[in-house]
Amino acid sequence: xxxKPGYKQTEVGVIPxxxxxxxxxxxxxxxxxxxxxxxxxxxxxxxxRTKNVFDGRIxxxxxxxxxxxxxxxxxFQVRRGDVLLNEGQSLDxxxxxxxxxxxxxxxxxxxxxxxxFRARNGVSSVFASYLFRRCQQTGVFARIALQTTSIAHxxxxxxxxxxxxxxxxxxxxxxxxxxxxxxxELLGGLDRLIAKKRDLKQAAMQQLLTGQTxxxxxxxxxxxxxxxxxxxxxxxxxxxxDQLSTEGDCYLHYGDIHTSSKTFVDVRAEYQDIPKLxxxxxxxxxxxxxxxGDIVFVDASEDDAGTSKYVVVVNKENIPFISGLHTIVAKPxxxxxxxxxxxxxxxxxxxxxxxxxxxxxxxxxxxxxxxIAKLKMPVPSVPEQTAIAEVLTEMDAELAALxxxxxxxxxxxxxxxxxxxxxxxxxx
Numbered sequence: 001x002x003x004k005p006g007y008k009q010t011e012v013g014v015i016p017x018x019x020x021x022x023x024x025x026x027x028x029x030x031x032x033x034x035x036x037x038x039x040x041x042x043x044x045x046x047x048x049r050t051k052n053v054f055d056g057r058i059x060x061x062x063x064x065x066x067x068x069x070x071x072x073x074x075x076f077q078v079r080r081g082d083v084l085l086n087e088g089q090s091l092d093x094x095x096x097x098x099x100x101x102x103x104x105x106x107x108x109x110x111x112x113x114x115x116x117f118r119a120r121n122g123v124s125s126v127f128a129s130y131l132f133r134r135c136q137q138t139g140v141f142a143r144i145a146l147q148t149t150s151i152a153h154x155x156x157x158x159x160x161x162x163x164x165x166x167x168x169x170x171x172x173x174x175x176x177x178x179x180x181x182x183x184x185e186l187l188g189g190l191d192r193l194i195a196k197k198r199d200l201k202q203a204a205m206q207q208l209l210t211g212q213t214x215x216x217x218x219x220x221x222x223x224x225x226x227x228x229x230x231x232x233x234x235x236x237x238x239x240x241x242d243q244l245s246t247e248g249d250c251y252l253h254y255g256d257i258h259t260s261s262k263t264f265v266d267v268r269a270e271y272q273d274i275p276k277l278x279x280x281x282x283x284x285x286x287x288x289x290x291x292x293g294d295i296v297f298v299d300a301s302e303d304d305a306g307t308s309k310y311v312v313v314v315n316k317e318n319i320p321f322i323s324g325l326h327t328i329v330a331k332p333x334x335x336x337x338x339x340x341x342x343x344x345x346x347x348x349x350x351x352x353x354x355x356x357x358x359x360x361x362x363x364x365x366x367x368x369x370x371x372i373a374k375l376k377m378p379v380p381s382v383p384e385q386t387a388i389a390e391v392l393t394e395m396d397a398e399l400a401a402l403x404x405x406x407x408x409x410x411x412x413x414x415x416x417x418x419x420x421x422x423x424x425x426x427x428x
Contacts, residue, residue, distance in 0.1 A: 007423075015165045016423040018172070025160035027123045032087065032156035033076055033114040042067035047109040048078065050086045055133060056184065058084065058098050060108075068109065076109045078116060081125040083132060087154045088113040094152040095141030095159075099129040115156055122170050126177035131164060134421050165423065175427040176420045183413040190406040197402065201395045208388045209348050211378055215387050222378035230337060230379075231295070231330035233369040234287035236323035239277050248278030250319060252290065254298045254326035257309050263343050266314040267321050274321075281320055287329060290321040293339045295330040295346075300366040307365055308355040312342045328369055338382050340389035351377060 007014050010021050024030060036047070046063045078084065078100050085097040100108075110116055117132070119125040135141050144162060145152040167173050207213035211222050227233075236252070244251055250267060253275060267274065267290075281289070290296065290313045297310040315321055323329045337345065345351075358371035380388070419425040 010165065012163065012165050013422070016167075016426065018169065019165050019167050019423050021163050022166050023160065024117070024162050024164065027166060028117050028119040028125075028128065030156050030160045031076070031116045031118070033110040033112045033116070035112045036066065036068055036072055036076070036109070042069045042072070045073050045109055046106060047076075047111050048084065048114065049111050050089060050113045053084050053086050053096060053098055053114065055096050055136070056098050058100060063108065073107075073109050076111075076116075078108050078110050079118070081119065083117040083119075083125060083129045084110065085115040085117065085132060085136075085154065085159070086113065087115045087156065087159075088151050090150060091142050091145065091147060091152040093136075094145045095132065095136040095154050097129065097132045097136060099126060115154065115159055123166075124170055124173035124177050126181065127167075127173035130177060130180050130417070131166070131421055134417055135162075135164070165421075167423070169428070172426075172428045179420060179427060180413065180417060183409065183416060187406065187409055187413065190402060190409060194399065194402050194406065197395070197399050201392065201399065204395065205344060205347060205392060206349070208391065209345055210350065211380065215384070215391070218380070218384045218387065222380045224376050225336070225379045226373065227330070227375045227377070228373035230333060231373075232287075232333055233373060234285070234329045234331070235299075235369065236296075236325055236327040236329060237277075237279075237284045237288045238325045239279070239322075240325070241275075244275040244277055246276055248276040249281065250274040250321040251277035251324055252296060252311075252321065252327065253324045254300070257296065257298050257311050257327070258301065258306050260311065263310065263347070264312040264314055267319045268315075268317055271319070277322055277324075279322075284322055287331070288323050290315060290323050290329065291318065291331070292316050293332060293342070294323075295342055296323050297328045297330065297367075297372065298326060299328050299368070300326045300361075300364050301359075302364055304356055304365070307359050307367065308346065308352045310346055312339070326366075328367070328372055330372075336379055336382070338385040338389060340393065341385035344389060344392050345377065345385075348377075351375065 003009050003014055006017055008017055012021055044065045045068050046065045048058070048063060052059050052063065080101055082100045083097055084100055085095050086093065089096060117128060119128055141154055142152065144158050145154050167176070208215070239251065241253060241255065244253065250271065251274070252265065292313060292315045294313045295310055296313065298306065301307045301309065313321065354375045355367060358374060359365040359367045420427070
């Protein structure tokens with residue numbers, strides 16, 4: 001293969017002439033953590049474990065402490081600029097790493113199952129952290145790790161010998177690190193903004209869906225209705241996941257409700273992604289065929305958070321859509337609930353608490369059609385419902401736009417990482 005001018009072929013691929021291939025130990029000191037013996041006379045010191053080290057961040061909320069001697073602490077102390085890597089982890093996570101900067105206010109040590117890389121003079125530790133993160137994400141660490149049972153061990157000696165492409169000039173290393181750090185900072189800002197917007201939406205839902213705050217032009221008490229007043233309940237058509245394929249009619253599996261972050265399913269828009277069941281429709285009860293505006297609740301969950309999960313069906317074209325195993329279909333009896341309002345009105349803490357109260361079971365909790373009919377909710381007028389739904393829909397749209405921007409930024413960072421860490425795009 002012809003190598004373009006300014007580049008050279010190496011054992012790790014084509015890299016710029018100004019770069020070279022170095023073993024990790026040539027670029028910094030590697031120390032392997034070990035289980036420290038408790039010393040009764042030692043000073044109580046904080047230490048980090050594998051559960052504290054994530055991709056690009058170190059969580060210090062649950063840092064433990066133990067008595068250790070000054071000698072122990074000095075040998076295994078973590079300083080600003082060190083890169084910490086998980087030495088022992090599942091195969092897909094082994095080598096997960098982060099730069100240690102200002103996460104913790106007091107000096108910290110590290111325990112076993114962690115590796116510490118401390119860059120030598122002339123080597124950018126920030127660049128090293130991005131290079132190692134890329135190795136973890138692309139499976140380089142997994143390929144050299146020693147796997148025993150379910151845990152893979154990167155190993156300090158194997159990590160030290162790993163040969164990677166590095167810019168020889170620290171200036172270029174710093175330029176690459178700065179560019180990637182800028183994108184990370186942008187992503188962090190978007191994450192914080194999205195979290196803030198979600199909190200605002202939750203607060204708005206609590207105020208608006210319970211009548212604690214009324215929108216301008218609306219006032220008065222809301223009548224309380226039982227679910228039995230509002231819906232007819234039925235079950236779904238039982239079919240296992242193994243029976244589903246890409247052929248037949250759309251089928252709503254309860255597991256897909258559990259894993260969805262949305263409160264609705266648009267049959268036309270999501271048609272290609274919805275699993276199909278190849279069964280004659282005449283074998284399916286009419287009450288299990290989902291129409292526009294139907295609500296489908298799960299009747300079983302392994303955790304409390306999933307007990308009240310549901311989706312509203314958007315099916316204006318009346319496409320055959322079968323509700324499945326472990327679902328409760330709620331078909332509206334009246335027009336007292338605006339369709340847009342149904343997307344939100346079951347998400348209040350009061351509704352969730354009622355689901356938990358009426359659920360039964362130990363490892364798996366479930367709610368029956370009889371008990372779900374007993375739940376109660378305040379119901380404002382349809383015009384007020386519509387106004388509330390409009391406010392919350394606008395907030396959802398703003399969140400969706402921010403999340404889309406975050407995904408585009410993540411894609412940009414991935415492309416930048418591939419280009420910059422391989423030397424395909426040069427910054428100096």
